[in-house]
Amino acid sequence: MDRVQIGLIGCGLFGESHLQAYRAVRTAEIAALYDTDERRAAQMAAEFGIPRICRSLEEICALPLDAIDVVTPEELHLEPVLAAVAAGKHVFVEKPLSTDLAQCDRMIQAAGAAGRCLMVGQILRFETKYAMLKDEIASGRLGRVVSMHARRNRLKTLLPRYGRTHPCIENSIHDIDLMLWYTGQRVQRVRGYSRNATGAKHADTFWGILEFEGGALGVVETIWLLPQASGIILDDAFQFVGDAGVGNVQLVPAALSYWQEDGNHVPDNSYDPRVANSARGALREELAYFCDCVLDGRMPQVITAIEAKRAVRVALALVRSSQSEQDVELTEWD
Numbered sequence: 622m623d624r625v626q627i628g629l630i631g632c633g634l635f636g637e638s639h640l641q642a643y644r645a646v647r648t649a650e651i652a653a654l655y656d657t658d659e660r661r662a663a664q665m666a667a668e669f670g671i672p673r674i675c676r677s678l679e680e681i682c683a684l685p686l687d688a689i690d691v692v693t694p695e696e697l698h699l700e701p702v703l704a705a706v707a708a709g710k711h712v713f714v715e716k717p718l719s720t721d722l723a724q725c726d727r728m729i730q731a732a733g734a735a736g737r738c739l740m741v742g743q744i745l746r747f748e749t750k751y752a753m754l755k756d757e758i759a760s761g762r763l764g765r766v767v768s769m770h771a772r773r774n775r776l777k778t779l780l781p782r783y784g785r786t787h788p789c790i791e792n793s794i795h796d797i798d799l800m801l802w803y804t805g806q807r808v809q810r811v812r813g814y815s816r817n818a819t820g821a822k823h824a825d826t827f828w829g830i831l832e833f834e835g836g837a838l839g840v841v842e843t844i845w846l847l848p849q850a851s852g853i854i855l856d857d858a859f860q861f862v863g864d865a866g867v868g869n870v871q872l873v874p875a876a877l878s879y880w881q882e883d884g885n886h887v888p889d890n891s892y893d894p895r896v897a898n899s900a901r902g903a904l905r906e907e908l909a910y911f912c913d914c915v916l917d918g919r920m921p922q923v924i925t926a927i928e929a930k931r932a933v934r935v936a937l938a939l940v941r942s943s944q945s946e947q948d949v950e951l952t953e954w955d
């Protein structure tokens with residue numbers, strides 16, 4: 622086996638990004654697609670030259686594939702993951718692993734019992750700048766963590782699609798996972814604050830404060846109110862303050878921008894950038910790593926499913942805190 626045979630479930634916006642990224646992964650071959658929206662599946666199959674469109678979850682899982690990639694909406698990961706694992710497939714599933722801790726457990730147990738990979742798309746662990754900061758922290762040159770602050774703001778026009786899930790679970794999950802990865806510490810207590818300026822289903826504005834077992838503080842911010850005319854699609858930043866130094870990641874001001882007659886444009890050059898219509902960046906790195914794990918017969922170590930569940934635990938506690946307007950203690954961890 623020199624190419625992993627993959628079936629992709631969920632051909633929406635990010636499913637399309639996955640298909641683009643796999644094109645640039647020599648060890649991947651997308652053999653089949655399934656989406657409950659048959660027209661969307663047909664459109665993606667035509668665009669990416671995928672030989673088979675399946676009409677059901679059962680049909681795609683019954684194919685002789687090595688792996689299934691689940692890119693369905695946040696609340697709909699459980700059923701395809703369990704079906705894929707039951708059919709003996711390795712699984713890549715987009716973040717968050719689930720919006721429910723009991724569902725996380727069911728997926729982790731099923732994959733563990735079947736001896737199959739369950740890799741969760743915590744993409745920042747594969748983004749060059751965030752991963753370099755991890756190395757610097759691990760080297761000890763920044764000293765012991767004191768404070769972390771993360772910003773992850775998005776266009777208001779994306780709310781109709783992603784407002785289906787609370788922004789802390791949908792978006793801050795990335796920075797929560799980073800903070801857990803960078804510190805290697807448990808979170809003891811959280812306080813969340815949600816605001817809703819647009820009448821979104823959950824909230825369009827979220828701030829969360831995390832208190833770590835060693836005393837460090839973390840702040841995550843995600844706001845979905847950026848105007849389209851800003852030309853900014855990714856207003857992301859992270860600051861790690863240690864007692865011996867500071868590490869900064871910043872996507873804006875950007876290293877690449879275009880000043881044009883219709884305004885300022887800052888293209889993504891971190892997560893899913895394209896050069897000559899070929900994917901580069903973190904998503905390609907992440908999916909290539911998954912394929913390497915499958916080919917080599919090893920479990921993913923850069924991100925484990927247990928770690929992904931911890932981030933879900935913290936995100937859910939933050940949402941509960943924003944609803945109760947009180948601190949939430951985390952008494953359980955794994």
Ligand SMILES: NC(=O)c1ccc[n+]([C@@H]2O[C@H](COP(=O)([O-])OP(=O)(O)OC[C@H]3O[C@@H](n4cnc5c(N)ncnc54)[C@H](O)[C@@H]3O)[C@@H](O)[C@H]2O)c1
Pocket residue numbers: 630631632633634635636655656657658661692693694695697715716717742744782791892
């Ligand atoms: N890592 C990242 O940076 C990143 C970015 C965007 C999205 N995501 C994640 O990717 C996942 C998908 O997001 P998206 O932006 O593609 O959403 P989307 O709404 O654009 O696409 C979801 C697709 O899944 C299909 N679908 C829904 N229920 C299904 C089911 N039961 N079986 C099969 N197909 C089904 C829909 O028809 C749709 O085509 C989410 O978990 C999201 O959080 C991650």
